[in-house]
Amino acid sequence: MAATAKNGAIAPAQFPPPVDAVAEFVAAPEAGEDERIEVGVAIVGGGPGGLAAANRLLQLLAEDPELLEQLGEVPVAIVEKGKVCGAHNLSGSVMKPGPLKELFPDFDPKANPAVYTEVEDDAGVWLRNDKKSLTLKPTPPNFANKGNWVISISQLCRWMADQAEEAGAYVLTETAAQKLLVDGEQVVGIVTGDKGRGKEGEELGTFEPGMEVHAKATVLAEGNWGHLTGTAVKRFNLAEGKQPPTWEIGAKEVWKVKKPFGKVVHTFGWPASPRKKDAMAGGGWIYPMGEDQVSIGYVVPLHTPDATVSVHDLLQTFKSHPYVKDVLEGGERVAWGAKAIQAGGLLSQPKLTVPGAVIVGEGAGMVDMARLKGVHLAIAAGKIAGEQIYQQLKAGSNDFSGYERAIEDSLVGKTLREVQSNRGLLDSHGLTVGAALSGLDFVTKGKLPPGKPTLHLDKEVAVAVPDKPISDLYPQPDGKYYFDKLSSVFITGNATRDDAPNHIRIEKRVPRQVAEAWKWMCPAGVYEIEDDQPKEGYVDVTVNYTNCVQCGAITARGGRLTPPEGGDGPAYQVV
Ligand SMILES: Cc1cc2nc3c(=O)[nH]c(=O)nc-3n(C[C@H](O)[C@H](O)[C@H](O)COP(=O)(O)OP(=O)(O)OC[C@H]3O[C@@H](n4cnc5c(N)ncnc54)[C@H](O)[C@@H]3O)c2cc1C
Numbered sequence: 001m002a003a004t005a006k007n008g009a010i011a012p013a014q015f016p017p018p019v020d021a022v023a024e025f026v027a028a029p030e031a032g033e034d035e036r037i038e039v040g041v042a043i044v045g046g047g048p049g050g051l052a053a054a055n056r057l058l059q060l061l062a063e064d065p066e067l068l069e070q071l072g073e074v075p076v077a078i079v080e081k082g083k084v085c086g087a088h089n090l091s092g093s094v095m096k097p098g099p100l101k102e103l104f105p106d107f108d109p110k111a112n113p114a115v116y117t118e119v120e121d122d123a124g125v126w127l128r129n130d131k132k133s134l135t136l137k138p139t140p141p142n143f144a145n146k147g148n149w150v151i152s153i154s155q156l157c158r159w160m161a162d163q164a165e166e167a168g169a170y171v172l173t174e175t176a177a178q179k180l181l182v183d184g185e186q187v188v189g190i191v192t193g194d195k196g197r198g199k200e201g202e203e204l205g206t207f208e209p210g211m212e213v214h215a216k217a218t219v220l221a222e223g224n225w226g227h228l229t230g231t232a233v234k235r236f237n238l239a240e241g242k243q244p245p246t247w248e249i250g251a252k253e254v255w256k257v258k259k260p261f262g263k264v265v266h267t268f269g270w271p272a273s274p275r276k277k278d279a280m281a282g283g284g285w286i287y288p289m290g291e292d293q294v295s296i297g298y299v300v301p302l303h304t305p306d307a308t309v310s311v312h313d314l315l316q317t318f319k320s321h322p323y324v325k326d327v328l329e330g331g332e333r334v335a336w337g338a339k340a341i342q343a344g345g346l347l348s349q350p351k352l353t354v355p356g357a358v359i360v361g362e363g364a365g366m367v368d369m370a371r372l373k374g375v376h377l378a379i380a381a382g383k384i385a386g387e388q389i390y391q392q393l394k395a396g397s398n399d400f401s402g403y404e405r406a407i408e409d410s411l412v413g414k415t416l417r418e419v420q421s422n423r424g425l426l427d428s429h430g431l432t433v434g435a436a437l438s439g440l441d442f443v444t445k446g447k448l449p450p451g452k453p454t455l456h457l458d459k460e461v462a463v464a465v466p467d468k469p470i471s472d473l474y475p476q477p478d479g480k481y482y483f484d485k486l487s488s489v490f491i492t493g494n495a496t497r498d499d500a501p502n503h504i505r506i507e508k509r510v511p512r513q514v515a516e517a518w519k520w521m522c523p524a525g526v527y528e529i530e531d532d533q534p535k536e537g538y539v540d541v542t543v544n545y546t547n548c549v550q551c552g553a554i555t556a557r558g559g560r561l562t563p564p565e566g567g568d569g570p571a572y573q574v575v
C-alpha cells in the first residue's frame with residue numbers, strides 16, 4: 001500500500017507506468033542494406049525547430065554540390081508523426097520574428113498566410129476576481145509584444161515544410177520515430193513505428209512494419225514530451241547534475257469575433273488560486289488574429305496539489321470573466337487544442353549532444369517561460385544545428401559537440417540564462433510574491449534575487465480532492481460558449497483509429513486521488529473512473545486512448561505517452 005500524506009494526498013510517482021524506455025525504445029541496427037532507408041541527416045519532428053534545421057542544412061547544401069552528393073539520394077529526411085507537418089503543433093502564438101527572418105531573409109509577413117497580425121499594442125491585465133480587472137501601466141516588460149507577430153504555428157509548420165520539400169527534403173509524414181538506433185555509443189538513426197496493428201498488437205490486413213532509418217546525423221526536435229529525447233537522456237545520462245524537468249499545460253481556442261481586438265493581452269490572477277500552497281501560478285492570453293479572429297488560452301503548472309485542476313475547464317472559466325466575455329461576445333469558436341510545455345528551462349536542460357545526434361527546441365527546454373515564447377528559440381536552435389551538422393559532415397566528422405557551445409553563445413543561451421529562475425520563483429513563492437520576484441529576476445536579467453530556485457518532478461507532488469476544489473468554479477457546458485472536453489476533441493479532427501493499440505502507459509489500478517488527478521488533467525477526457533468504482537481506495541482507470549490529442553501531460557504526471565501509429569491524433573489547422 002502506498003504511503004499517504006496527512007490530508008490523504010498521494011503522489012502519482014508512486015505508481016510508475018509499465019515502461020522501460022531504454023530497453024524498449026533503443027535498438028541496435030540489424031536490417032540489411034536493402035531493408036533499411038539510408039539518409040544523410042534524419043530529423044525527428046516537423047515542428048519549427050526540426051524544420052529550421054532542415055531548411056538551413058539544405059540552404060548550405062545547395063551551395064555545396066560535392067557534400068550534397070556524398071549524402072546520397074536522401075540528403076535530409078524529416079520524420080513527422082502528424083498527418084502533415086503542423087497537424088500536431090499548437091502554440092499561442094505570438095512569435096518574436098528575428099530568427100525566422102534570419103532563416104528566410106525574403107519572408108514577407110504580409111504575404112504569408114501563417115502571419116495574422118503584426119503587433120502594435122500590448123497589455124498586462126490582472127484579473128483580481130471573477131468580475132474585476134486591472135490593466136497594469138506601463139505593460140510589464142515580459143508582456144511587451146510590440147513588433148512581434150501573431151502566427152498560427154500549424155500553418156507556419158506547413159509553410160516551412162513546403163520550403164524544405166522544395167529545397168530537396170524527404171518529408172515523411174504520418175510516421176512516428178519509435179526507437180533510437182544506437183551502435184555502441186553512437187546514435188546512427190531511428191526506427192519508425194509499425195502501422196496497421198490491432199488493439200492487442202496483432203497484425204491487421206493493413207500491417208506495415210517499421211523501418212530502420214540510418215543517418216550520419218540525427219536531430220531530435222520532438223518538442224515538449226520528447227519520446228526519443230527522453231530515451232536518449234536516459235540512455236546517455238544527459239541530465240546528470242541537472243534539476244528535474246517540470247511542465248505546464250495550456251489549452252487554446254480560436255474564435256471568430258464580431259469586433260476587432262487590437263492588442264496582445266496577457267493576464268494573471270483569477271481563476272487561478274493566488275495561494276502559494278495551491279501552486280497554480282498560471283495565466284491567460286488573448287491575441288488578435290487579423291481583424292475577425294482571436295486566440296485565447298490558459299496555462300497552468302502540472303504540479304498542482306488540487307486533483308481537480310483541469311486546464312480545459314479553467315479556460316472555460318476564464319471565458320466567463322467580463323474582460324474576456326466582452327471580446328468574445330456574439331462570436332463563434334472555430335478551433336481548439338491543448339499541449340504541455342516544458343518549463344524547466346536552463347535549470348533542467350540536458351546535455352544537447354551525443355555522438356551522432358543533437359537535441360533541438362522545446363525537447364531541450366528551449367522556452368522562455370517569462371514571456372511564454374519558444375517558437376523563435378526553436379527556430380534559432382534549428383538553424384544552429386543545421387550549420388553545425390553541415391560543418392562537421394563537411395569535415396568528415398560526426399562529433400557535434402560544437403552545437404552545445406554555439407547554443408550557449410547564441411540568442412537561445414542568452415535568453416535561457418536570463419529567465420532561468422522564473423518558473424522556480426513562481427513555484428516557491430506563489431503567484432503574487434512569485435510574480436514580483438520573477439519580475440525582479442526579469443529586469444535584472446537573472447542577477448536578482450540571488451541563488452537558484454529548486455525544481456521538483458511534477459509527478460512527485462501529492463494530489464487530493466480538497467474540500468473546496470477549483471472545479472467548483474467551472475461553468476456548465478452549453479455547447480455554444482462553454483464546451484465540454486469531448487466536443488473540444490471533436491473539432492480537432494482527431495483521426496485515431498478505434499481499433500488502434502493503446503499508446504498510453506499508466507498503472508491502471510491506483511488510489512482514487514491519483515485517478516481523479518489524471519481524469520481532470522487530461523484536456524481530452526481520456527481517463528475515466530466508471531460509476532461502479534469505490535469512492536475511496538483503489539479504483540480502475542478506463543483509458544479512452546483514441547481521444548488523445550498527444551498533449552504530453554501524462555508523461556509529466558506519472559504516466560508515459562508513446563507515439564501512436566503515425567497519422568493518428570489531431571489535425572490542427574490554425575492553432
Ligand atoms: C499552450 C502553449 C502556448 C504557447 N505560446 C507560445 C507563444 O505565444 N509564443 C511562442 O513563441 N511560443 C509559445 N509556446 C511554445 C512554443 O509553441 C514551443 O516552444 C515551440 O513550438 C517548440 O518548437 P519545437 O519545434 O521544439 O517543438 P514542437 O512545436 O512541439 O514540434 C515538435 C514536432 O515533432 C513531432 N514529433 C514529436 N515526437 C515525434 C516522434 N517520435 N516521431 C515523429 N514526430 C515526432 C511532433 O508531432 C511535432 O510536430 C506555447 C506553447 C504552448 C503549449
Ligand code: SF4
Binds near residue numbers: 525526552
Ligand atoms: S491522454 Fe493524451 S491528451 Fe490526455 S493527458 Fe495524456 S497525452 Fe494528453
